[in-house]
Amino acid sequence: MKDGSIVLTAFTRAGAELALKLADLLGGKLFVSEKNFVDGAELMTGSLSDWAGEYFNKSQAMIFVCACGIAVRAIAPYIKSKLEDPAVIVIDEKGQFVIPVLSGHVGGANDLARKIASFTHGVPFVTTATDVNNLVAVDEWAVKNDLIIENPKLIKEVSGAVLNHERVGVAITEQNIKTPWPATLFLRPKNLILGAGCKKDFEPEKFEQSALKFLDDAGVSPLSLKAVASINIKANEAALINFAAKYNLEFLTFKAEELMSVPGDFASSQKVLEVTGADNVCERAAALAALRLGNSQDYILMRSKTKFQGVTCALAKIKN
Numbered sequence: 001m002k003d004g005s006i007v008l009t010a011f012t013r014a015g016a017e018l019a020l021k022l023a024d025l026l027g028g029k030l031f032v033s034e035k036n037f038v039d040g041a042e043l044m045t046g047s048l049s050d051w052a053g054e055y056f057n058k059s060q061a062m063i064f065v066c067a068c069g070i071a072v073r074a075i076a077p078y079i080k081s082k083l084e085d086p087a088v089i090v091i092d093e094k095g096q097f098v099i100p101v102l103s104g105h106v107g108g109a110n111d112l113a114r115k116i117a118s119f120t121h122g123v124p125f126v127t128t129a130t131d132v133n134n135l136v137a138v139d140e141w142a143v144k145n146d147l148i149i150e151n152p153k154l155i156k157e158v159s160g161a162v163l164n165h166e167r168v169g170v171a172i173t174e175q176n177i178k179t180p181w182p183a184t185l186f187l188r189p190k191n192l193i194l195g196a197g198c199k200k201d202f203e204p205e206k207f208e209q210s211a212l213k214f215l216d217d218a219g220v221s222p223l224s225l226k227a228v229a230s231i232n233i234k235a236n237e238a239a240l241i242n243f244a245a246k247y248n249l250e251f252l253t254f255k256a257e258e259l260m261s262v263p264g265d266f267a268s269s270q271k272v273l274e275v276t277g278a279d280n281v282c283e284r285a286a287a288l289a290a291l292r293l294g295n296s297q298d299y300i301l302m303r304s305k306t307k308f309q310g311v312t313c314a315l316a317k318i319k320n
């Protein structure tokens with residue numbers, strides 16, 4: 001999982017000095033060899049390949065102040081896909097040319113290159129066709145609007161159609177609907193909250209199966225989940241923690257009195273009230289998380305309390 005960090009490296013003293021300025025500008029961390037060490041940097045103790053391998057999978061961006069070939073060879077063994085790779089940028093040691101090498105749109109390398117070039121008074125060498133033609137790149141637009149691309153194989157087809165001034169099919173919805181056009185790129189908004197409860201020490205695999213069946217029955221994409229919410233006595237429940245981590249979701253828990261203060265018409269259970277202090281966990285937790293994360297006064301309870309063996313689920317939608 002990426003930690004949002006920006007890492008830099010350089011291979012000359014002049015390059016290290018420029019990279020250090022960029023690290024300060026971007027809030028990044030510079031790694032250099034002992035030969036090119038500058039105050040404020042960290043020492044790269046292993047090989048460049050080892051360093052690239054360590055940070056490629058977890059950093060948001062990697063910036064190389066060096067010849068382009070050095071950077072390409074360093075990252076080549078680790079490249080996966082445009083949805084997974086970090087932004088990779090190469091800059092010469094004078095800051096004249098700023099080249100986004102990898103993940104120009106989804107990873108934000110093109111925008112980052114423009115920002116760096118503005119700082120160094122250099123030229124951003126953006127080569128993606130949509131940018132060159134001043135057209136909207138659907139994958140970049142999706143990222144900027146917090147939308148998850150469900151079928152990325154269609155990005156190339158949609159971008160090609162845009163370049164040829166043809167009509168394209170793009171559906172922005174959390175609902176699992178029939179494909180409205182022969183080739184439809186589905187973009188999923190992160191606007192759903194899974195409210196959940198389960199028995200103590202419940203098996204994570206069984207919880208995942210129940211949660212996914214619940215979402216499928218609700219007719220929504222798991223990609224639209226933003227968070228899992230529950231009561232605070234479940235804060236250390238492995239089944240909930242693991243599910244949130246696997247699907248890259250926030251995990252929120254609330255005190256019983258917070259849940260009871262949520263406005264709305266919820267199913268009520270005296271047994272649950274006696275055990276937890278709240279008459280309903282999954283519905284109220286989903287609703288409260290939707291209010292908090294949406295910074296709104298309202299929410300939509302899309303699916304009420306649904307019971308599985310040892311698990312209860314509910315679904316709320318953030319209302320903007």
